[in-house]
Amino acid sequence: xxxxxxxxxxxxxxxxxxxxxxxxxxxxxxxxxxxxxxxxxxxxxxxxxxxxxxxxxxxxxxxxxxxxxxxxxxxxxxxxxxxxxxxxxxxxxxxxxxxxxxxxxxxxxxxx
Amino acid sequence: xxxxxxxxxxxxxxxxxxxxxxxxxxxxxxxxxxxxxxxxxxxxxxxxxxxxxxxxxxxxxxxxxxxxxxxxxxxxxxxxxxxxxxxxxxxxxxxxxxxxxxxxxxxxxxxxx
Numbered sequence: 001x002x003x004x005x006x007x008x009x010x011x012x013x014x015x016x017x018x019x020x021x022x023x024x025x026x027x028x029x030x031x032x033x034x035x036x037x038x039x040x041x042x043x044x045x046x047x048x049x050x051x052x053x054x055x056x057x058x059x060x061x062x063x064x065x066x067x068x069x070x071x072x073x074x075x076x077x078x079x080x081x082x083x084x085x086x087x088x089x090x091x092x093x094x095x096x097x098x099x100x101x102x103x104x105x106x107x108x109x110x111x112x
Numbered sequence: 113x114x115x116x117x118x119x120x121x122x123x124x125x126x127x128x129x130x131x132x133x134x135x136x137x138x139x140x141x142x143x144x145x146x147x148x149x150x151x152x153x154x155x156x157x158x159x160x161x162x163x164x165x166x167x168x169x170x171x172x173x174x175x176x177x178x179x180x181x182x183x184x185x186x187x188x189x190x191x192x193x194x195x196x197x198x199x200x201x202x203x204x205x206x207x208x209x210x211x212x213x214x215x216x217x218x219x220x221x222x223x224x225x
Contacts, residue, residue, distance in 0.1 A: 004155070040217060041217060042201065042215050042217035043201060043218075044215075045212070048212060050211075090155055090156070094211050095211075100146055100161060101158075101213065103148075103156045104155050105153075105154055105155045106153065106155050108153065
């Protein structure tokens, strides 16, 4: 069964902490994405990557960075966590050729 | 600017009846559309897709209709079941510019037993 695995389901961090959210896929997909989901705002794209060591800003990249050192792993970094980054974070991957994303189960991050 | 819009944040339907979820888009270049279903504390799961060369795609109880002239997409669920209660997202992309999908804000469907 193909999978996108996010390392944590629930995370609580303090304001100002550096936070790492990890995502691993086992489908050899080229594309990987980080979204956040907030009530009334839907899924908003933070960053995406079409290849190893490649990254592109999405719609809301401020306060975030990413790393893709290996094809299967895409990390989202909150450089200095703030309360407005409390959200559900969703990682997804896709093939260049096939339609649709496969999503991970999400990480519910709370910044206090 | 939201390129994909779901104007109904919520919908309630009796079990056994039809659920109709709507989605509008602004970019006429979108040529591939998806519906995802999301339960609380889980990631979205793929439900059904449609390409712009079609106006209808059916998969069991789920049918997606595409009206390109109106830039409108709808998902029909017949008959609705309590297990269908979830948030539904529509998504669209322009295929020859990469694989980035644009998502709507979601509609929360409640199917009442």
